[in-house]
Amino acid sequence: MKRLIASVLAAVVISGAAQAETLRIGTEGAYPPFNQIDKEGNLIGFDVDIAKALCVAMKVECKFVTQDWDGIIPGLMAKKYDAIVASMSITAERKKAVDFSERYYSNTLRYVSKKGSSFDAKMVKGKNVGAQRATISSQYLEEKYGKDVSLKLYDTQENAWLDLTSGRLDAVLADSLVNYNWLKSPEAKGFEFSGDTIDINDQIGIAVRKGDALAGRLSKAIKDIVADGTYAKINAKYFPFSIY
């Protein structure tokens, strides 16, 4: 009897180990074109495609978890998922809390405002400028202008644009690529990029918990998909220029 139990246990353990490792990936699902939820409720976007390609390269199974942006790092620390693939900039502040893989794309910031408002960086003082809370854009505005700018923080990027179109905001600062995508939408009629591109050497990486060896494996997988052309294919699906 004892032997039987032992062999059953062994069988369970072995079959468990034979299953592919599952990687739980946290993303926001409200940041087009990088991660968003389509009409059928599926998670789509550049981040999602990249994450899936990385999982294939790492021979693991991907499972996505959506999480509101301002709780996305706390969620990682609380082990709700193992990696964040959600267009997260690698910053010194975040590095205190989490580890990052190498970059999987590069980013710049740029304002959008009403056509003809000729808004630019020199006009920021005293203006109502919107950004998503807990993003590199909000941090940039806070650090650069402090109390000189009337900064409005939004839970989602879409709400910031909504307030731009309603006229509550003079401009929205966000990732250039995200604003680029928005400007193509019908809601953005009458709005345009304004001012120069703000290059703060922003690199987008995958966040993992501190000390997790996953960071190295992800970095290697990123190199692999760039080398084998998978990356370029995904890139072309969203942007007519390379964003690596």
Added chain:
Amino acid sequence: MNFEAMIEALPKLLEGTVLTLELVAFSLVIGMIFALPIALMRVSSNGFIRVIPYCYIFFFRGTPLLVQIFLVYYGASQFEVVRESSLWPILREPYWCAIIAFSMNTGAYTAEILRGAMQAVPHGQLEAARTLGMSTPMAYRRIVIPQAIRIGLPAYGNEVILMIKGSALASTITLLDLMGMTRTIIAKNYLAVEMFLAAGLIYLVLSFVFTQGFKYLELKITKDLRPHEVTNL
């Protein structure tokens, strides 16, 4: 647990608390001003007069406060007419949008509390007052409403607490109230547990102060209803 960070964040959190109290106080006062006429309309014997407050209360009690706040803030601003109207300087400010949504919400609840309380005053008293030659408005002013306030006070105390907690939704429309401030701090230090705990403690203190206040008020205005203390027989 990082207690140092909690203490460090305290000045900012208290700054947010001031805004929370401001929003709640304004909304309660405006809500109360709304509530009395609405409650009086609700107890009217005329069906046409009753139907307007009924619809208002039905909507504001039956939908989530978050929906109401979004409708006022993001909804109204979608219309060109609203943006070009003279109300826009008010409606463009998240501060006033929050106060409008909160006042309408608490107004509906308060009206219902008042209605219930007025109907709890025995009808015979109103008749007696009329017999003594008082007009109906005077009878309401002197007889019904003072008693209704006493009856409705415990329920109203509850509503005030709910309003304090509900005001956290102001953070969803860019306001840096206690909740908004907490979330903004977490965006920088990622100490979600510590910061939410600190914010929770401040909300607890606020609720405690208000419950004690209402308890005191209740004791004060119901003195005659309690049994007399018997000392030496």
